[in-house]
Amino acid sequence: MTINGEAVATDDHFEVINPATEAVVAAAPNARREHVASAVEAAHKAAPSWSATPYEARRDALYAFADRIAEQREALAALLVAEQGKPLASAEAEVKSGIDYVTQLAAIRIDDETLRDSSGQRIMLRHRPLGVVSGITAWNYPIQLAASKLAMAVATGNATIIKPSPYTPLTTLHLGELGRGVFPKGVLNVLSGLDPLGEWIVSHPGIAKVGFTGSGPTGQAIMRSGADNLKRVTLELGGNDAAIVLDDVDVDRVAQALFDSAFENSGQLCNAIKRLYVHESRYYEVVGKLAEIARGKTIGDGMDPATDLGPLQNRNQYERVIGFLDDIRATGGEFVAGGKVPEGPGYFIEPSIVTGVSEGSRIVDEEPFGPILPVLSFSTIDEAVERANRTTFGLGGSVWSSDWQRAESIARRLETGTAWVNQHAALEPSIPSGGAKHSGVGVEYSRLGLLEYTVPQIININCGPG
Template sequence: MQTLTPSFSTALHFIGGQLHDSPTRFDVIDPATGLAFQTAPDATQAQLNQAVVAAKQALPAWRDLGYEKRGEQLRAFASRLREQAPTLATLLTQEQGKPIARAREEFERSAMLVDGITRLAIDSELLREDARGRATLHHRPLGVVGAITPWNTPIVLAVSKIVQALYTGNTLVLKPSPYAPLATLNLGVLAKDLFPPGVLNIIAGGTDLGSWLTRHPDIAKISFTGSVRTGKAVMVACADTLKRFTLELGGNDAAIVLDDVDVEKIAPQIFWAAFGNSGQVCMAIKRLYVQRKAYEPLVAALARIASQVQVGPGADASSELGPLQNRAQFEYVRGILDDTRRSGARLFEGGQRLPDSGYFIAPAIVADALEGMRVVDEEAFGPVLPMLAFDDVSDAVRRANDTTFGLGSSVWSSDLDRAEEIANQLSAGTTWINSHMGVEPGVPFGGIKQSGMGVEYAVQGLKGYMEPHVIKTPAHDLQASH
């Protein structure tokens, strides 16, 4: 691998192996100040077409390269992610808001995903071999994939789509969120001399670009991570050309805590599973059901942590939680908190706007919450945790499942057999026991109900980037070949 001397001074599109500007650029806001600090290029429809043409031209050679060679190039890309993490993490923090240590971790997690996914084997399968002949199942790349990523964990989600699409032999056109496009655009700088031109293309823009991408006739699949509302629009847009799609959408994840837990032990784990990245994680705990005996002790323990956590600009090394990423999300969370104050629930700790400039809200513990309140029924996607008491476990399971979402869930208990029994009753794509959150390269992740369609990661996720191809050979031809 050649030594790279990157230049991250100006964010540019990465199209056909080259960096490109656009006739117009848009502001990128620092959520710690609420002020613009840099601009990003706003792609034209012609630039999207240019990226798709480049991806189509690169497809045959990349497809034919094979898993081993593609994996080697992707792992070289992972090495670049690790090398440049200190520089790009600073940029990620400024555009996204998360503490600098968490930004560095995001690059490391991304590199680990690449390393893990490129070690997975997608083998052909012998379906039958008998007197009729032989039938085998193969998996072929779809073609040019379009990917759309959100603003909460931009690098992990961009890199996960890059590695899955490219490792399976597709080429890619990636669109990051316009709220946090800069670090993702600079992945093109890292990739510039690694992949053949056109294999990876990264272009920035707003709603129009997303619409052009999802409706483009030469895009074979869309991989989208984001809100339910936008996911439904993506699904409709894919219908005209029968595009394949994977949708990883929102969640209103429930955690069920039984009364046999060690409250002081689990409280920090639950707090960070709810408030990490200021609650801006699709699979974070969003509703906490606690059995009556453990309820008040856990309320008090979580409130104590919330009162002590350091909230501030991500660039400050002492900050443990940063701001909300954008003004729209900030105002949405404030609206939910205003409704909560009027609802009769106890805002036990936090919830106030902090005096700093920017989009800061103190982490809020909401006790005595009930279904029917916005704070329970809607996904706040912010630093707010409603806590609901229960007596009967079957009632808690029913309430946890009574939602249109179905991304993640968790059960907390010192009795693993009991916890597994409850976990099997929960309607979610993933249920954790005595933990919550986290993805692995070899374990599929996705949602049910309105939390998504399809899965990412593992062999199951990789096959979502491929088309099944059955080959049948008659018995007499097999005999003749021998």
Template sequence: MTPFNTLRMVELMNECLPAGVINAITGEGGIGSGIVKHEGNRKIVFTGSTAARQSIMRNAADTLKRLTLELGGNDVGIVLPDADIDKLAPAIFQTAFLNMGQTCAALKRLYVHESQYDALVEKLAEMARAQKVGPGMEEGVTFGPVQNRDQFDLVSELVEDARQNGARIVTGGERIGDKGYFYAPTIVADIADGTRLVDEEQFGPVLPVIRYSDVEDALRRANDNPSGLGGSVWGSDIDQARAIATRLECGTAWINNHAEVLPHCPFGGSKMSGFGVEFGLDGLLEYTQSQLLNINRG
């Protein structure tokens, strides 16, 4: 769906590399399955949906290919009662709406303690209202479109389902204009687990904010999801935040941050968000085959 930046990167790399070191192929799903089935390929690294992952695993089984799979995430954030929401609200907003929410590791559901719930909801809504939505090449635009029609329809459907189930659309919740797939940055409040917008990955410019009263209950609800890519804890007491973050069932846990993926740190998911890692030494080792050399000198 978004090949141009990758194609340009490969063009630049091929100005320096010998021919054939790196190649780019674009096309529909049949090309991907052909690559996975081919006997000459010994390692597959895939980023995409869980459904596609299952197909890849089946196609790779006959040749026992090694796989690294980074799949969908429904990343969770927990805001602790002692959090400085004036300080943290901009970072929460930025990491939830990074690339208009179209990022695997973006913050996609936020649990906030009841003592600060209303105040943080309004702060996030103010930031959402301040965004300028439109084509990315226009001056001053801060929010572009949802990337394709299917995803736009899913985002609209999830918000409408939340509305029909009693959730409060604090701001946004509607298409902008009648051309393109522009959707207003949306904050949804008074919503609970069991609603599709909370349980499913929206992958778009919408953030559901869920109220909680007990931290242990919030942690249980955060983990009660098949996805496990990333999670975060937001608070002033770093030791307390660390203790909770280590209990999140996810590949990466952030404290007072989210969605920061670094080239020198391994990144990958757990549960239905995949297995194996990219980046860092561990990511490089995923491309190697270990061998034990045992020498008898007697």
């Protein structure tokens, strides 16, 4: 672990499992409550001078940190495959994404704004750092999530404490090592551990904000726990994203993009397509094409060059997704591709295309977070929009058509944080990302995301003699 810019050991550890082999990859340090106290103390000591550090120096420190990540990209990608399970090419892409998020977020400058400058009065709006903030990340994209959360915190002049998921702590611990000597002591602290580490961090009165990516129930628990000291939160939670395919779509052109948007990272993506609504006139054509693509995919160990899709990341999620498969069979759904659980070690499930299901079934109403896509038909646009919006989730959605302007008019009716046209889950550091309904609070990334790590302050000056 990294506390106050130094390596910190602990006498308690927990096992990290390779989801492709179920073998132990490493033993990670299990932080105690005193480690949280030490990290918060170190961060509080570092925060005043770091917040007073000129923007250019903070930016350059993040650039240097990104360079260190780049120097270790091969080792980080291999470690990511071992703890998370995704194919090596996807792991390499995530490392690159982490670098891009750090550098592009660092390049966003938050300046004071002049609200009024007239004879005798000057009013300025500035954005002060919150002080000490925390980032708690999920197991699906541990490098990208940790890199972006620490970048938003550090770029805005805060000191931060990063806690990765206990399923995938190794790459984030390595990021903490890379930050030593780049940032002043105490600016970046990284703790790993099992429950109740997250609760200790969230409830600590010395932490002003928590940025969290993960499940809805955990997000709600964070809000409850932080309420006593009015802790600020940014919550990026689950989704049940719907994609609507119109009658004028070019199926051959969009089928691969639809499949990739649903099955990236074996469906373990908050913004993945999880419900596909296809106009009845194109329904069987789309289903057939997606089934053909699914049957051509190879699942396996991420270090095997032939692997297209890796395993589910952990046993709990694996068993949960198997429960969806069982429920689909029990309620009359049909697997036109996949639906099988291979024998042998590893948390593998075939990419599955499902028909014969509707609203009211688990696979349509809930978020599976796995390689299963239900495909449903619709008759009218109004029907499709109403069904897409008939959910407590509101992360993302998309509309697919040969006429992008027609699709845009429909996308505007989706009750989501982001609505895409002819694409899905197209995320980047310069674009805000957040959820509606139960899919989140606040936004991440872009200037808007950075502002959530600050508090506005008005400087109101009477320019006359005092």
